[in-house]
Amino acid sequence: MGSPSHPSRSKRRRLAAVVKSLRQMPIPQAKSTYRRLLIVWAILVGGAFLLMLNLVRLQVVQAPDLLKQARSQQTSYLRPFIPRRPIVDHNGNMLAIDHPVYTLYAHPNAFKLPKPTVAEKLAPILGRSVADLTRKFDSAESGIRLEYSLAENAAERIRDLQLDGLDLNQQQQRLYPQQNLTADVVGYVDVDQVGQAGVEYSHKNLLERSVKAVRLSRTGMGTVMPDQVPGGFLHLDDLHLQLTIDSRVQRSAQSALQQQVKKFAAKRGVVLVMDVQDGSLRALVGDPSYDPNEYYKAKVERFKNWALTDLYEPGSTFKPLNVAIALEAGAIKPDQVFNDEGEIYIDSWPIQNFDYSYAGARGPVSVSEILQKSSNVGMVHIVQQMKPDVYYRWLQRIGLGQNTGSDLPFEIGGQLKDHNSFVQSPVDVATSAFGQGFSLTAIQLLQMHGILASGGKLLIPHVVQGLYDSNGQPYWQPYQSSPKQIFSPNTAQTVLGMMELVVSKGTGKGAQIPGYRIGGKTGTAQKASSGGGYQATAKITSFVGIFPIESPRYVVVAVIDEPKGEDAFGSTVAAPIVKSVIETLITIDKIPPSQPVTMPTPTPSP
Template identity: 30%
Template sequence: MINSRALLVTFILVVSFMAIAVKLFNIQVLEHDRYAKIAKNQQDKALVIKAERGMIKDRNGDILSYTLNDVSFFVDTRMLSQTSKGRIAAKFSQVFSKSEKHYLHSMESTKGNVFLERKVPREKLLEFQNFIVDGFVSVDDPTRNYSYGNLASHLLGYVNSDLIGLDGVERTYDDYLTGVDGLLYVERDVQGRIVTVKDELSRKPRSGNNIQLTIDTKYQKILEQELKKGVDNCGAVSGIGILMNPNTGEILALANYPSFHPSEYFKVNDKIRRNRALTDTYEPGSTMKALTMAVLLDNGLVKEDEIINTENGRYRIANANIIDINKYEKLSVREVLEQSSNVGITKLSERIDERTFYRYLRDFGFGNSTSISLPSESAGFLKKPDYYSTLSKPFISFGYEISVTPMQMVAAFSSLINGGILYQPRIINKIIDEHDRVIEQFESKRIRNVISQETSERIKNLMFGVVEHGTGKLARCSNMLVGGKTGTSQKYIDGQYVKDYNASFIGFFPADKPEVVGLILINSPATGKYGGIVAAPVFKRIVNRIVEEDINVIPQRISFTRDEHTLDQLLETAFSNDEPVFLQTANIGEVVPKIEIANQYSGRITMPNLVNRSLRDALAILNEMGLRYDIKGSGKVVEQSIKPGTEITSDAVLTIKCEDNNMLRTLGIF
């Protein structure tokens, strides 16, 4: 019995030893490579070193967007004892000034990986230099930072949590901004601690390239602040503003209001996030008259002093009545543009061949995207002559039956005043690598010549007159001569035009040699509604501030009062090197009493008497004073809520009651 048991034990031991020997032979010989690889992977580890995303700067080198090298801390609760949790909670409470209970609750309420602090400055990592607890880990967690908050948010765009660009420049130039991640090969011990770094296998990260934009931060701040003020003053829904160099196509500033913070893009809806200067189209209204007039001039179809019968402000064509707000029996061609006469421009447009008109509008860039290097741009809509009705050409001549983006309008308008050249709008100046070497330089791109140099000078002259004695009088500046065109258009909603408006002004300065062209578009103003009332004052304030802050715009500061003798002297000096036609046809000696009255109220701190003034005069005064207001009715002012002579407080809102003799029942237009 004993011998049998001994033999059985011996047999089992032999068999076991042979099984172990076979297994060892299998591991060490037959599958040596496989198990060696597994051991190596456990011992050696390739750690990814995240490359820093490139910066976005303005034209002067101011940093607009950059990456913070933040870190995040987490624990694997499955590896933590109660003692370890207590140590971690005490340490984090000390470093981040939160209670220990806060961190203990986080660790005990969830199993697995639990983040204790996210995206904290890298300097905090030094506090944990000698703090070693199994299951406690720190990881790189970079954050995209926007130096000026909401500033230029629609241009810059934003990134997701993985720092991938989702909109704006961040999206379009994501490949340039994204660097090449590095690799750090390390050898670990059995507890997972780094023993050595294998430099020969490691690779340093390469930072992304830096993008320099064409925008100027100073201009951008001014535009955004004044656009917000303009929208708020008239109770509008939103606003768009663009400032552009007409001689190069460089965008100097672009703003949408309301705006958003790029780091918190997920807190607002798509309507606020989208860059409406590129994505949204509108019927431009009377700003289109400047382009129509340029076509007429370029083809020799009109002369500035030619007299047009404007039919006392009412003209019937086909089955439609074309109406002017201000009724004139006759106007010169110059005055047709200055007074924004629908009747006048309709009659003049009859002289243009339909296909010629369409060709010019295409050449101005309508119906095609501008190809600016920003996402989601719309091409707008330009009707082909084959589909024109009897009313199409006259309606297009004053800005209906055509839809454009604000960017298209600024580009087209620039060609009117720069000698006739259409430039592609440009937002990027250059791309630079981490060593300040230029990777790519972007130059201005001339698309085509649209009108002649002579026509450009003549239309520039006419638009100077619009501001000096026409519908753009509220854009007049005391230290700068400007030109421009007002625009107001009713919105087409559910198959009909409704009493909801887009009010706009496009202007340029200095008037003799334009360096900046700007568009202000106010969406659905609750009061004022006309471009000359709500948009022109915004442009004026922008010009005034730019002149004060940027000496390069006009090296010699000037100030003048508008009477015939002074203006003649001023223009003789300012335009002495320009074409004679400008001086011959400017009509600069006229005095416009209404604007002289409005200018008297700039800076006033007591309430003026508005009773018996026209609504337009009252609004001119209130806009000049920067006072918020609410209007009831239309026509002449019959009552005001704040008595004349009362000191005005910063939160004051004036209610004025008006009585009207005539209600506007047609397409409203200036």
């Protein structure tokens, strides 16, 4: 056998045969064939060039973008839904917690049973009629939402039915076990789990657990590869947000408040309790309130905590503070005597005592008696012992015109006239002496009386105690700055002694508790009118209680807006509320009596 022909020789023979055939062709036919060959060659060369250009475009120019697209198709980022941290009260009682609920969808086009049969099986679980559910099934072929927040036990019963065409989607929902008890403090979250009021709003950074998105690898079909899921990426901490609020005190305050609001047909009311050891709030309750579990049923104005947002003129409850200012400024002496005329005129404006129409002029009265009898005229004489500029600076120093700096949201500052307007108006100075002509909030009044109860220190009211783990160990606690000293301890104790006489002998007798030394001050103030002046019939009644006087621990403030009736005063409306709350505090904290209770000697039986 001969050896195979060399490839290059074979090609040359074929090319020679083509050339020979072209030479043998007629000239026109040869030229035409030659042009066709050139065109084919040009197309092949051009195509190869374009392919090369496209390869450069894909491999060089568009390489980064293509790589990014490929990674986006092959991986996905998952940020799992993580429940908010629970909120508990001072004793660990649950105030807010996330729990799973389910949304139930129906897809009638996937039912294998007749619609009435499906409706009949679901009706007892959903608490709805068969006819109602059947109508729902007829409204669309798919995607009908039957229930939004089914409990887990109801969802489990629906699963057990094993019905085709039903879809249960799980989500988290915030639950408030105490309902309206702590709504003014805790607040609520909306359908998107976003805090809208109270601590849920102001401390969302502590309640929302921080979870980073996790990158997961996918197969070509788009499913997640199990071996690519990082371990522990759904780890949850066991921290909870603990408040200073005591649900037992809160419930007592709520009960007493609701009783008085109903009895006097009042517009609304609020009660606050502060521990003067550190400014922590043991209770803050308003009435009417709302159930945060069903916040969407409440009127919008209910979401506003008016103890922090609504201004009012405090009236006589401010008088002890004015006495403390005058004592600290050296303008008066504790045993000084003033003449109470019952009625005086300041720049042609009459100022009277509340009982002038039947009590008339009292004549010489001590500073203590001025507080006991709640004398407006006596207070004007006390404040007149100071220069208006000095008095104004003291009002600013105790915090008037500012907010308290509490950790609850939406607090506003009080209102006080500017310096020049105030000092140049004798009437403004005179009306401020008995708590009118300026305004503050209930929590600001609480803070100011806390100055007297704490030995002269300005405390910051707060409700957040900190983040704690399941063992009760603190993880984070808020920084508490050192309180500012406003009055000397001697001045504070002197005024507290006068406030004790208000309860034992004066207008605050409604707050007396046998065996306990309690200080207090009543307040019944006209409500300012939006058009200027005061409303003829509307008033705000209030009472501030401090106890025990020998070693103050608590300040309790009750404010009732627009109580009705001839007997609606701070002494009759607000003082009984404070008394009830103090009795609860005595029981909870096991506070011993200040002095032995004198019991009547029993009469021997004949």
